[in-house]
Amino acid sequence: MSPAFRWFHQDVSSRYTGLLCLFAGLLLPFAFAPVGIGLLAVPLLAWLFFAWSDASPRQAFRYGFLFGLGQFTAGVYWIYHSLYEFGHIPTPVSMLLVVVLAAGLALYPAAAGYLANRISLSAPSMRLLAIYPASWLLMEWLRGFVLTGFPWLNLGASQTDTLLAGWMPVVGEYGVTLLLGVSAGALVSLFRFRSGYRWPVAVTLLSALWISGWVLQQQNWTETSASLSVSLVQGNTPQELKWDPDARTKILNSYLILSEEVWKRDLVIWPETAIPAFAQDIEKFTQGLSGLTKLTGSDLITGIPMVEKGRYYNAIITLGSESGRYYKRHLVPFGEYIPLGSAFGSLLDLLHVPMSDFSTGRLDQPPLKVAGQLAGLSICYEIAFSSVIRAQLPQAGFLVNLSNNAWFGDSIAPHQILQLSRVRAMETGRAVLSSTNDGITAVVDHRGQIQAQAPQFIGTVLNAEVLVQTGATPFVRWGEWPVIIFAILLLVAGFVRSCYQENQPEEKTRG
Known part of the structure; x- marks a missing residue:
């Protein structure tokens, strides 16, 4: 001693x-x-x-x-x-x-x-x-x-x-x-x-x-097979207005205005619940978006809540050359659903959290094809779970995470979430595109380094060239x-x- x-x-x-x-x-x-x-x-x-x-x-x-x-x-x-x-x-x-x-x-x-x-x-x-x-x-x-x-x-x-x-x-x-x-x-x-x-x-x-x-x-654990021009649109919608029906038109127009100059790029990405209405309640708008993507040759990934067979989902849809949907698989307890709802259901009213009764998406959802490539999708909190991200690999050539960090204000939470995106990029050998409502919107390359990053708390567009990877790291193979x-x-x-x-x-x- x-x-x-x-x-x-x-x-x-x-x-x-x-x-x-x-x-x-x-x-x-x-x-x-x-x-x-x-x-x-x-x-x-x-x-x-x-x-x-x-x-x-x-x-x-x-x-x-x-x-x-x-x-x-x-x-x-x-x-x-x-x-x-x-x-x-x-x-x-x-x-x-x-x-x-x-x-x-x-x-x-x-x-x-x-x-x-x-x-x-x-x-x-x-x-x-x-x-x-x-x-x-x-x-x-x-x-x-x-x-x-x-x-x-x-x-x-x-x-x-x-x-x-x-x-x-x-x-x-x-x-x-x-x-x-x-x-x-x-x-x-x-x-x-x-x-x-x-x-x-x-x-x-x-x-x-x-x-x-x-x-x-x-x-080098993976190989580059292609590159995509991408634009991540950061709408900066105040959380207190997001689910206000009177503000819906203004919110949607703000995304359209921000996206005007980027529709010629391979892929445009809007964040989690960028469209603040259920899909069936806003079909004309989504149909117009679909027509716009086909006219310009861009594909769009956007967050939108959906209803299917009486169940509510925090979802992602893709529009353009091909259409698809992804339902969030790992929900936030007391944020997106109430565990043991019969016992704790009153917390919904206490916390005043909108959209707090979501259902869980299937665990075996495949990656979706956008801009000719397969993308592994996740929503917000899911980026913390390596098993959720790994489930769409090695098929996916890059990863996309949509988030709404307005819940956390000017705190360390968005920085921690971005660091988790870097971890997932390192584990998988895949670029991670982190699209958020008010920051931190960023592109992380397949080595886990921040390639591009937008400032927080402003409406802006982040443009980047993203490499699409093939192959599997040892972690992707074995977990x-x-x-x-x-x-x-x-x-x-x-x-x-x-x-x-x-x-x-x-x-x-x-x-």
Whole structure:
């Protein structure tokens, strides 16, 4: 044990560990966009692992909870804006709801600490380099689908501008989370152990992970087959006017005016619910749009709500050379539908959220053909779910995400969503066209770099040339399952080893 570790253990850890875990969690969102100091995630997670390393399972639960409480309170505070501005919920109640959500999400890192410290190993380096990273990853993965899932602020997503990003096409966001966890464990080992084999092992492991990330960044995982001229139209419609019938004509005219100069391009894209009326209520307008696209040779992708067989859908339609439709597959709970509606249906009136009774689209929807190419489509929140995006690959040559970020105002949420678009581009080797109502409208290339970006909060058009890709990255072929299974095997091996160690004294006594 190094002198520095001994000092922390004796003089700091026992009194201030919990407070420092909370503080570290509060700092963690700075690793994500818009600040984007991705490297910061390593020492912050290392501090949590450091705190866990000499804690009981119950203490580890508490430290993980405090870390997560800070992480999610600071990282998803923007939900307050939606609750207060559009739900008209009083400030104290809105703030309380944000903290309650953060506390619920904090149970996952808390459970990670408890689970990891239930595995008692005589070799602390094994716990730091394998058990802690695997336990963190497993809980992060569970958070992505339990109770419909909330895969926000996954640690892997913070690494879009570090060398670990090179691993994204190979192991995906969850795999990068695991590698970041191993890096954090190695950092604690460097700090804690100054003699024996553990220090050189930690140095070698850190060097190998990050240098190989740089090597992987040099690889071309997909091939370019074509290019398209695209125009993303940002209407900047105020959210309070969006569903006002008296404002509908003005909103539609604003999109037509903004699009006047771009109809000769291969593809024009309008954002989520750019047409603020159900399709059957506005057939003349959509028929006119269809005629316009055929006349000019452009194809159009636009968001529009639809009704089919008595069910409401948050949808995308394509008009032009071919027509098609896409229904959103992963809805926002309490935003687009109310879970257990019979029990919580009154929340619809309380939150004043329009269009809050949508149905889920089929999971097996194919990519749609636009401008002669297949596009993988998604709407808003779906960009956070790699499994949703991957479902249309490798057939799709590029990805399109339509969103209405006006719900979040001038907060960090649109920046976080754009970073998730970059993650999906890196994982899939496909360009992502992010079309939003008021920003951030952007084009991300197939390597995850921002190719073009429009300013927020103005009506504008973003023009770009987009490359269409073919082929499949390792992540597209295999998904996250190899990483998840590997993490589970690490925990199982640790548990078996722990049981073996606990039985050793008893066996010796019997002999």
